[in-house]
Each structure stands twice: as C-alpha cells, then as structure tokens.
Amino acid sequence: MVKELKIEPxxxxxxxxxxxxxxxxxxxxxxxxxxxxxxxFFEKFVEGRQAEFVPRITPRICGICPIPHHLAPTKxxxxxxxxxxxxxxxxxxxLMLNAKMYASHLLHFYALAAPDFLFGPLAPPExxxxxxxxxxxxxxxxxxxEMMDFGQNLVAEVGGKSVHxxxxxxxxxxxxLSEEARDSFLxxxxxxxxxxxxxxxxxxxxxxxxxxxxxxxxxVPTYYVGLTNGGVHDFYEGQFRVMATDGSFEDFxxxxxxxxxxxxxxxxxxxxxxxxxxxxxxxxLITANCLARLNCVDSMATPLAxxxxxxxxxxxxxxxxxxxxGHYARLIETVEALETVITLLKDPxxxxxxxxxxxxxxxxxxxxxxxxxPRGTLVYNIxxxxxxxxxxxxxxxxxxxxxxxxxxxxxxxxKKIYEDKALDSLTLPEPMLK
Amino acid sequence: MKSINExxxxxxxxxxxxxxxxxxxxIEVVARIYDF
Numbered sequence: 001m002v003k004e005l006k007i008e009p010x011x012x013x014x015x016x017x018x019x020x021x022x023x024x025x026x027x028x029x030x031x032x033x034x035x036x037x038x039x040x041f042f043e044k045f046v047e048g049r050q051a052e053f054v055p056r057i058t059p060r061i062c063g064i065c066p067i068p069h070h071l072a073p074t075k076x077x078x079x080x081x082x083x084x085x086x087x088x089x090x091x092x093x094x095l096m097l098n099a100k101m102y103a104s105h106l107l108h109f110y111a112l113a114a115p116d117f118l119f120g121p122l123a124p125p126e127x128x129x130x131x132x133x134x135x136x137x138x139x140x141x142x143x144x145x146e147m148m149d150f151g152q153n154l155v156a157e158v159g160g161k162s163v164h165x166x167x168x169x170x171x172x173x174x175x176x177l178s179e180e181a182r183d184s185f186l187x188x189x190x191x192x193x194x195x196x197x198x199x200x201x202x203x204x205x206x207x208x209x210x211x212x213x214x215x216x217x218x219x220v221p222t223y224y225v226g227l228t229n230g231g232v233h234d235f236y237e238g239q240f241r242v243m244a245t246d247g248s249f250e251d252f253x254x255x256x257x258x259x260x261x262x263x264x265x266x267x268x269x270x271x272x273x274x275x276x277x278x279x280x281x282x283x284x285l286i287t288a289n290c291l292a293r294l295n296c297v298d299s300m301a302t303p304l305a306x307x308x309x310x311x312x313x314x315x316x317x318x319x320x321x322x323x324x325x326g327h328y329a330r331l332i333e334t335v336e337a338l339e340t341v342i343t344l345l346k347d348p349x350x351x352x353x354x355x356x357x358x359x360x361x362x363x364x365x366x367x368x369x370x371x372x373x374p375r376g377t378l379v380y381n382i383x384x385x386x387x388x389x390x391x392x393x394x395x396x397x398x399x400x401x402x403x404x405x406x407x408x409x410x411x412x413x414x415k416k417i418y419e420d421k422a423l424d425s426l427t428l429p430e431p432m433l434k
Numbered sequence: 435m436k437s438i439n440e441x442x443x444x445x446x447x448x449x450x451x452x453x454x455x456x457x458x459x460x461i462e463v464v465a466r467i468y469d470f
Contacts, residue, residue: 007465034465116459116463121460402468406464
C-alpha cells in the first residue's frame with residue numbers, strides 16, 4: 001500500500017508551504033511535492049493603477065523583505081520611463097537595502113535556522129524554537145536582538161517606516177538623511193562589527209560540526225542565478241548572471257532576463273518553477289539564494305567579507321552544490337552588508353539633499369527592475385500605458401526560483417533517508433544545547 | 435489576541451503534529467535553508 005507522509009505546514013518559514021512524501025510498499029520514495037498553498041494576486045490587482053503606486057502596494061507581499069519589493073518596482077518604472085536618479089538617492093537606496101539584508105539574514109540565522117542546529121534536528125519540537133535558544137544562551141539572544149534592531153532602525157530612518165518603506169519614488173528618494181542621524185548610526189554600526197564577528201564564529205562552529213550532513217544531504221546540482229556588478233557581489237544592481245551546474249556562466253542585462261530563464265507551471269502548486277532555458281525543464285531548475293549568489297560572484301565587495309569568501313571557496317569550491325552551505329554563505333553576506341552600511345554612512349554624499357530628479361514623465365513602455373532580496377533575486381517586469389497606468393506586471397520572487405530546487409533537494413534527502421537509511425550512517429554532532 | 439507563549443505553543447503543536455516521524459525533521463530542515 002502506498003504511504004503518504006505530510007509536513008503540513010512547514011514551520012519556521014517566512015512564507016507558507018506543505019510537503020507531501022509518497023512512499024511505495026517497499027519503502028522507495030515515489031514522489032515528493034512541495035506545495036505553495038496560497039495565492040497573492042498582486043500582479044492582477046495593480047493593473048489599471050498609476051504605476052507610482054506599485055512601490056507602495058507590493059511591499060505588502062512580504063513583512064520580512066519589503067525593501068526589495070519597494071526598490072525593484074521603483075527601478076522597473078524608472079527603466080520603463082527612462083528616468084535617471086541622483087547619485088545620493090542611489091546611495092540611500094543601497095543603504096536601506098544593505099541594512100535590511102543585515103537584519104533579515106540575522107533573523108534567519110538566529111530565529112529560523114539556529115534552533116535546529118543548536119539543539120539538533122532530531123530534538124523534540126518544543127525545544128527547537130527561538131525562545132528556547134534565548135533561554136539557553138541569554139547573552140547570545142540579547143546580542144542577536146540588538147543586531148536585528150540596529151538594521152531595522154536604520155531601515156526605518158532611511159525608508160520612513162520600519163516594515164513597509166515609503167521613501168523610494170520614481171526619480172529618487174523623498175527623505176534625505178540628516179547629519180545627526182548619520183553620526184548616530186555610524187557610531188552604532190561600528191559597534192556591530194564585534195557582534196557580527198561573534199556570529200560568524202558561532203556559524204563556523206555549526207558548519208564544522210555538521211560537515212557530514214552538509215556534504216551528504218541536499219547536494220543535487222542545480223543552476224544558480226544572482227546579480228553581479230562586473231563579477232563583484234552587489235545586492236542593488238548589476239548584470240544578471242546565470243551559472244550552469246558545471247560552473248560555466250553567462251551574463252545578461254536585467255532587461256533581457258527572459259532570454260535566459262522561463263517559468264514552468266506546476267499543476268500542484270500556486271508558485272511557478274523557474275528554469276534556465278539552456279538546461280530546459282526540469283534539468284535547468286534554478287537556485288537563487290545566498291549560496292547561489294556566492295557561486296555566481298567572482299569576489300565580494302568589502303574586505304572582511306572577501307576574506308571570509310576566500311575561505312568559503314577554498315573549502316567548498318565553485319560551484320558549491322551543498323545547499324546546507326547556504327547558511328555559511330548567508331553569514332558572509334551579512335558581514336558584507338554591515339561593511340557596506342559603514343562605507344555608505346562614511347560617504348559625505350549620503351547626507352546630500354539632492355535626491356530627487358523632478359523630470360519624471362509617464363510614457364508607454366516596459367521596464368525591468370532587479371535587486372537581490374534576502375532569499376533570492378527579485379524581478380519586477382512592468383508595462384505601462386502613455387498615462388502611466390499599469391498594463392501588466394510580472395513578478396519573479398525568491399519562491400519562484402527556489403521551489404523547484406527545494407523540491408529536488410527534499411526528494412533527494414527523502415531517498416537517502418528512506419532508501420539508503422542515511423540516518424544510520426550520518427554523523428550528527430552532539431547538540432551544542434540540551 | 436494571543437500571547438507570544440500561546441503562539442509558540444501553537445507553532446510547536448503544528449510542528450509536533452507534522453513531524454510525527456522524526457526523520458521528517460531533516461526534510462523540513464532542508465526546506466528551511468530556502469525559507470521561501
């Protein structure tokens with residue numbers, strides 16, 4: 001008799017999803033399905049509205065990564081209408097985005113992922129939560145909250161609101177950064193360096209402890225995508241790089257993303273599966289997270305992150321197909337986000353008041369806005385009419401990139417567990433916390 | 435409005451129910467890498 005196991009819902013996730021594992025009589029894995037169970041409709045209900053409203057509406061897609069959903073549509077409309085923005089406006093956007101990356105990556109590491117690794121993935125569920133981590137390690141918990149608080153407060157200062165920002169508009173930014181705020185955040189940012197170094201130490205211990213799991217589970221090769229600015233890691237802008245499973249890659253202008261990738265409609269999920277046209281579906285399934293970005297780039301943008309990146313690449317190679325190494329990659333990006341925040345705050349132009357190009361005229365056109373969101377590349381493709389009303393909007397969010405890849409990795413893990421009895425041979429470390 | 439403790443209890447119950455088989459925990463942990 002066929003047996004069906006369900007994880008419903010998957011917990012400690014940003015979004016919503018269920019997993020169904022179907023086992024045959026003899027215990028072989030017949031299939032694994034990852035289902036996104038909710039619809040959002042944002043692409044449809046912005047149709048007919050003024051395009052400038054889109055960056056105020058679509059950040060509601062996500063309470064954790066609203067900044068990318070604020071910036072990508074703004075960039076898309078600017079591309080459609082041929083609008084340039086002042087240099088200081090771009091720096092404010094980069095500041096907001098890097099502050100968000102810092103807070104979001106730390107949230108993922110400490111609140112979502114750490115309970116599994118600190119208590120061990122087989123610990124009882126009532127143990128594996130962030131409150132238990134804080135109780136067991138109050139100093140670390142306090143530090144983690146202070147770090148996230150710093151990033152989120154900086155987002156609020158630059159973006160006007162902590163969760164759903166409002167200051168990016170077509171043509172630039174509406175709110176300059178005061179010198180007082182700059183001085184205050186710079187002082188706080190420099191105090192964060194020691195905290196992020198401690199976080200990296202914890203992360204590296206987890207990586208070393210779990211190396212057997214990292215190397216043996218969730219290691220199916222996929223394609224990878226990410227923005228690079230001439231090969232250098234960049235969250236805000238650059239070329240769209242698509243890397244094949246063998247590590248060869250091609251760069252595309254964001255506007256030409258459709259030359260490189262396409263969407264597959266899976267009948268059992270509301271989220272489409274992205275794939276590389278070069279590989280076809282399903283061989284060209286794509287991953288677009290921290291690991292994907294670090295596979296795509298040639299170097300990081302800042303010195304401490306570059307140092308950590310070199311150690312990462314020396315240890316794991318390029319491309320690294322070990323998906324659990326994504327946690328390691330996330331910490332390297334967190335270091336870069338903080339260093340970038342400090343560099344931008346030290347830039348005298350960051351307090352410039354020349355942050356808005358007044359020459360904004362709606363025209364009929366199509367534009368693509370691409371930025372990196374914490375969990376993967378975010379694409380906004382917008383079409384407007386001559387009055388600036390939205391004719392069509394296409395979004396590619398992290399879920400679209402990663403659902404197919406995640407399903408692939410989960411199927412592989414299920415096969416190893418149920419068919420190869422991997423739990424008998426894998427070395428799981430003694431939990432750091434009991 | 436639920437307290438944080440009540441929210442966590444609900445989350446744990448959902449997780450406990452969904453991971454009646456401990457081996458499923460590892461598969462769920464794979465999903466959390468992506469955090470879609």
